[in-house]
Amino acid sequence: MSPSQASKEAIANSMRYHEFLEKGLIPPKELGVPVKQLFPQDWNSHFEKGLLEKYGPNSNILRWKLENVDLQEVLSYLDRLHATNMEIAMTSKMLLDRQGMLVGLAIEQLRYNDFEAKWAAMDMEAKQGIVLDGLIRGAFKAREQSRFDCPEICVSGLAGDGQYSLVNLLRAIVAHDPSATFRLKSLFWYSHPKVEEEYAFITCPIAPDEARALGYLRMLERNHFIVQALLGILEAYSGKPAPKISVEEDIQNKQRQPCCCACGERTSAVTTLKRCSGCKIVCYCSKECQSRDWPVHKKLCSGRNARFDPAVVAATPDALEPAEFVGCPPPEPGFVRSPALWRQIFYLAKKDSYDRDYHFETSPDFTYSVRISDPTLRLIFFIARRRAMASGDRGAVGKLNDILQGLRRRGQVKFTERQICDQLEREYRVALSPPPEVWGADPTPQEIMEEMGYLERRKVLAAQQAAAEEEWKRE
Ligand SMILES: [Zn+2]
Ligand SMILES: [Zn+2]
Secondary structure, three states: OOHHHHHHHHHHHHHHHHHHHHOOOOOOHHHOOOOOOOOHHHHHHHHHHHHHHHHOOOOOHHHHHHHHOOHHHHHHOOOOHHHHHHHHHHHHHHHHHHHHHHHHHHHHHHHHOOHHHHHHHOOHHHHHHHHHHHHHHHHOOOOHHHHHHOOOOOHHHHHOOOOOOHHHHHHHHHHHOOOOOOOOOOOOOOOOHHHHHHOHHHHOOOOOHHHHHHHHHHHHHHHHHHHHHHHHHHHHHOOOOOOOOOHHHHHHHHOOOOEEOOOOOEOOOOOOOEEOOOOOOOEEOOHHHHHHHHHHHHHHHOOOOOOOOHHHHOOOHHHOOOOOOOOOOOOOOOOOOOHHHHHHHHHHHOHHHOOOOEEEEEEOOEEEEEOOOOHHHHHHHHHHHHHHHHHOOHHHHHHHHHHHHHHHHOOOOOOOHHHHHHHHHHHHOOOOOOOOOOOOOOOOHHHHHHHHHHHHHHHHHHHHHHHHHHHHHHO
């Protein structure tokens, strides 16, 4: 079925679903899940009703599964442990990455933005509106069906102040790793007694590996759904506009088209994905990604005598992209980097960022990057950036602000004066008004030499990167 046909069908089903509800009737199962862009409330009730049937006081999880889980899909996992292992490797990596993002944002809100008091002061209806908006944002990025494994994800519970309130779910992941270095030391698992019971077979020694691996994958997907939902809620709370995703786009994104096993990049006009010649299952977008993933993938690639062992299969922080860029200074003793600064460092470390100088955050997933064209100004920016990143020096941050505001006045940055200040203040935790006296001391010849060296190295890396990509495409 072509995506446009699929989306037309989904919309038609969704309208019929809504008609049933309006007449006070129960919609038949074949109508599936209502389209969230058209009927957000129906979409949510569909899941909340299912969750109540599955986990509610008179529930029977086994009976619910027999009636609702696609048996054909489950059976398809039984003879391909090899491929399930690889799906686990990829999903766990994606989860680790998203969890790092969530911890940073949660710390920012809880520790520095007085989130708990502000949230508690809002009225219930407003909170529920934000939660629902956030759930929909999150559901565009996770496997929607996984919501049936998330009894914690219900609008009134998240907006309320019970055990599974938004604040408590955020506190739980922050407690797992309060350092907020953008990379968690290990995966964090949200726990719920009914879910633990449901998936207890994962650790049962007599359960077949295929079943345990599938259960483990479902637990990863459950956590991924929760994390994306929480990220979505924080995004909605900060008033960032919701991304406009059409029904068709959403269906396309959810069809598991191949993506790079190391960085998640999908095929596009500029990216060519190639399959691993060993297993012919996973794909890579570049030689660099393939070599970075090899230490993990080699244990899964051959596939003969495949076993399920989470310690081997699930991603560790080493599998993620490096979190520092060429020339990134170590922090001086006593200077603790903020989550926002960690994110800036992370964006600058990305391989497509060698010639980018600063990233403006537009949402947790998107940045707008700036390159300073004037070479002298650029070098000054680097020196100030290095000082600011090492010690949080207020004069250096003031210099960064000066330069970025200059770009704004010349129309090279599309953000407002306030937005630029806000982001710098968040990153370095210094106040920019009244404006600081710029620079503590003039740039030294040594600083200039060093920055020129780093710039050269980044240029060489960018050229190598471009050449490797060309070669990759030709092969
Ligand atoms: Zn890649
Ligand atoms: Zn392989």
